[in-house]
Amino acid sequence: MSSSKTKKLSDQEVTVIFNNMKTELQSIAQKLGELEAEAEEHKAVVETLSPLSGDRKCFRLVGGVLVERTVKDVLPALTTNHAGIRNVMDQLVGQYKKKEEEFVAFQKEHNIRVVTKT
Numbered sequence: 641m642s643s644s645k646t647k648k649l650s651d652q653e654v655t656v657i658f659n660n661m662k663t664e665l666q667s668i669a670q671k672l673g674e675l676e677a678e679a680e681e682h683k684a685v686v687e688t689l690s691p692l693s694g695d696r697k698c699f700r701l702v703g704g705v706l707v708e709r710t711v712k713d714v715l716p717a718l719t720t721n722h723a724g725i726r727n728v729m730d731q732l733v734g735q736y737k738k739k740e741e742e743f744v745a746f747q748k749e750h751n752i753r754v755v756t757k758t
Contacts (some may be wrong), residue, residue, distance in 0.1 A: 654750050661743045675729045682722035687713050707725045 650656070689698065694712030701707075746752070 645755070654752070656749075658746065658752060661739070661746060662672070665736065665739055665743060668739065669731055670738065672729060672732050675725055679722060679725045679729065682718055682725060684717050686715065686722060695724070 687690055689711050692698075692711050694710060694715075696711045698714055699706050700709050700714050700717075750754050
């Protein structure tokens with residue numbers, strides 16, 4: 641006996657759930673935007689350092705401390721970080737799409753229409 645499925649939600653409960661789902665989607669989208677900016681920064685630095693000699697001095701910010709390294713030390717780490725950021729972004733996009741589908745299904749199930757003021 642699934643009482644939670646058969647139980648009718650009140651208008652207030654539907655509104656709270658709707659707003660929570662909407663907020664969750666917005667937070668995922670915001671995180672994606674932040675990661676996109678960080679990925680673009682990594683890409684720009686990789687493109688800048690790639691043509692340089694491996695023995696050339698460069699500086700890297702590690703934990704708030706600027707450290708001196710060589711291009712051959714920094715470039716592999718940057719490339720790995722960039723790939724990691726892209727991987728996390730792909731996972732977040734998948735989460736976003738899943739949450740969005742749930743959101744749309746919830747809207748249809750409870751006959752919710754968003755009215756925009758113009």
